[in-house]
Amino acid sequence: MTQLKDLVALCNALGDPDRDLVLSAEGNVSMKLDDHTMLIKASGCSLATLDESNLLSVDTNRILSLLDGTPTDHEIQETYKSALMEPSEKMPSVEAILHAVIYDLAPVQVIAHTHPTPVNMLTCSMNAGLLVEGALYPDAIVMLGHRQVLVPYTDPGVPLAKAVRSSVVTFMDQEGVAPKVIYLANHGLFVTADSPREALQVTEMAVKNARILHGTLSAGGPNFLPTEQVERIDKRPDETYRRQALGFE
Numbered sequence: 001m002t003q004l005k006d007l008v009a010l011c012n013a014l015g016d017p018d019r020d021l022v023l024s025a026e027g028n029v030s031m032k033l034d035d036h037t038m039l040i041k042a043s044g045c046s047l048a049t050l051d052e053s054n055l056l057s058v059d060t061n062r063i064l065s066l067l068d069g070t071p072t073d074h075e076i077q078e079t080y081k082s083a084l085m086e087p088s089e090k091m092p093s094v095e096a097i098l099h100a101v102i103y104d105l106a107p108v109q110v111i112a113h114t115h116p117t118p119v120n121m122l123t124c125s126m127n128a129g130l131l132v133e134g135a136l137y138p139d140a141i142v143m144l145g146h147r148q149v150l151v152p153y154t155d156p157g158v159p160l161a162k163a164v165r166s167s168v169v170t171f172m173d174q175e176g177v178a179p180k181v182i183y184l185a186n187h188g189l190f191v192t193a194d195s196p197r198e199a200l201q202v203t204e205m206a207v208k209n210a211r212i213l214h215g216t217l218s219a220g221g222p223n224f225l226p227t228e229q230v231e232r233i234d235k236r237p238d239e240t241y242r243r244q245a246l247g248f249e
């Protein structure tokens with residue numbers, strides 16, 4: 001199954017120490033299998049060395065049922081265990097609920113979650129809001145979309161999943177499309193994509209965008225593109241062609 005091989009390659013690329021996106025067991029990746037099932041990284045394993053045996057198939061509806069109440073840590077663990085489609089000693093990533101929430105709302109195929117240093121230099125700063133205040137250069141618009149989501153810091157687990165759900169619902173109501181990039185304040189980066197290749201490209205561009213934004217703060221502050229220029233880039237036929245060529249549409 002080529003897609004599974006591509007997903008493992010994505011995990012290993014995201015875990016490459018030279019990219020500085022994650023350390024140790026940080027980060028997780030998932031792929032939608034059907035409307036109620038996803039494949040997700042097992043808890044505690046490293047993206048850098050992950051192989052197929054570290055990807056677990058889980059029932060997303062079972063995990064989403066946690067959002068109906070205020071489950072205890074023990075109930076969450078039991079629900080995660082019972083969501084496994086095949087018996088396993090391993091447990092799904094603790095952040096599986098965030099992936100399930102996004103698949104439930106948005107028609108995306110792959111989700112990649114990392115903690116890149118350049119992105120977190122901003123999400124952990126007083127200037128985190130600048131990440132979603134505007135667009136700095138045309139390629140960021142083409143690859144990250146003309147708007148992104150920033151979720152304020154929330155207790156990890158069910159409260160964070162509810163906060164992500166409400167931010168994504170608001171974004172999709174306003175924009176009519178799923179966000180490509182979701183920043184979690186004081187935490188990290190989620191990207192949504194149609195393929196493992198796109199997930200890596202969007203992650204890399206979000207990291208580059210964060211580095212540029214960080215640099216602008218020591219060079220007089222960001223000079224965001226005017227709204228009409230952002231809309232122009234977003235709709236230009238040649239940029240649409242470029243997105244298609246990149247496999248984005």
Ligand SMILES: [Zn+2]
Nearest residue numbers: 027095113188
């Ligand atoms: Zn995380």
